[in-house]
Each structure stands twice: as C-alpha cells, then as structure tokens.
Amino acid sequence: MIDIQFRxxxxxxxxxxxxxxxxxxxxxxVSDDVAGVKQLLDRDPEALILAVDGERIVGxxxxxxxxxxxxxxxxxxxxxxxxxxxxxxxxxxxxxxFASLGGRRVDAMVLEANERAHHVWTAAxxxxxxxxxxxxxxxxx
Numbered sequence: 001m002i003d004i005q006f007r008x009x010x011x012x013x014x015x016x017x018x019x020x021x022x023x024x025x026x027x028x029x030v031s032d033d034v035a036g037v038k039q040l041l042d043r044d045p046e047a048l049i050l051a052v053d054g055e056r057i058v059g060x061x062x063x064x065x066x067x068x069x070x071x072x073x074x075x076x077x078x079x080x081x082x083x084x085x086x087x088x089x090x091x092x093x094x095x096x097x098f099a100s101l102g103g104r105r106v107d108a109m110v111l112e113a114n115e116r117a118h119h120v121w122t123a124a125x126x127x128x129x130x131x132x133x134x135x136x137x138x139x140x141x
Contacts, residue, residue: 004058004086006093009048011038013057017048020057025076026114030138040064049093051077051086059086063094070103075117087120109134 009017014037021032031039040047044064051059058081062073072094077086098106108126110117118128 003053004089005052006089007050007052008046009037009041009050009060010045011041013048013050014038014041016057017050017060020060020078021074021076024060024078025074026111026117046097048074049090049097051081051090053081059090061090061094063097065098065101065103070098070101070106072106072108075108075120088124091124 014034017037018032018034029036031037037048040062047062047064049061049063050057056078058078059076061075064071064073072091075087075090077090095106106126108121110121121128
C-alpha cells in the first residue's frame with residue numbers, strides 16, 4: 001500500500017524535482033535547472049508542492065502567488081501513479097494555499113498539445129479561456 005504525503009519542496013529537492021519533471025511533465029522551461037528551482041524556493045518557499053511516496057517524488061504543482069495573482073504550473077504525476085486522484089489532491093492543496101493568502105482566482109499554464117491534461121483541468125472545474133494568449137520574451141542578463 002502506498003502512503004502519499006504532501007509537502008513543500010526544499011532546496012535539497014532540486015535535482016530530484018528536475019529528474020521527476022523529465023520523466024513526468026510535458027515540455028521544458030528555460031528555468032528547468034537547479035538554480036531555477038532554488039530561486040523559486042528562495043522567493044516563495046511554499047510554492048512548490050510535492051506528493052511523495054516515501055522518498056520518491058510522485059507528483060508536483062507550482063502554486064505561485066505574487067500577492068495579486070494565483071498561478072499554477074507544473075502539475076505532474078509520475079505515470080505509474082496516475083489515475084489515483086493525485087492531481088486532484090495537488091490542486092486542492094494549491095487552491096487552499098491561495099485561499100489562505102487571499103487569492104480570488106487561479107490561472108493555470110497548460111500546454112496546448114497536452115490533451116490528456118485538458119481533461120484533468122476540466123474535471124477539476126477549470127475552464128479554458130480562448131480570448132487569452134501567452135506572450136513571452138526571454139530575459140537576458
């Protein structure tokens with residue numbers, strides 16, 4: 001029997017989180033490196049919520065809060081742990097975090113090509129907003 005626990009990531013988790021995302025998440029990000037994960041945790045220590053089975057990361061969601069917007073990223077579940085309610089539980093933990101911080105609406109970044117994820121988000125009560133498009137530009141220092 002598995003015993004899934006939910007906890008905030010700590011900087012020592014950075015390498016394991018990146019390995020988990022390579023196996024479980026769709027796509028990559030410019031910030032997918034140890035420095036990027038640690039910078040997230042330095043800025044907002046409670047933002048990266050992990051589902052763990054013992055020492056193994058089996059799920060994640062980034063619940064980013066900037067004081068005005070509540071944003072979700074990197075909802076992922078290890079393939080062998082899918083269809084057990086982990087996505088729903090991770091989203092509940094993120095939504096509870098946002099509610100406690102005063103968040104009033106949650107935005108989620110979801111890859112257009114990840115149709116399996118569209119079903120998860122819809123089942124969790126999220127609605128796609130076709131009138132919005134994401135605009136991006138890399139920042140170089």
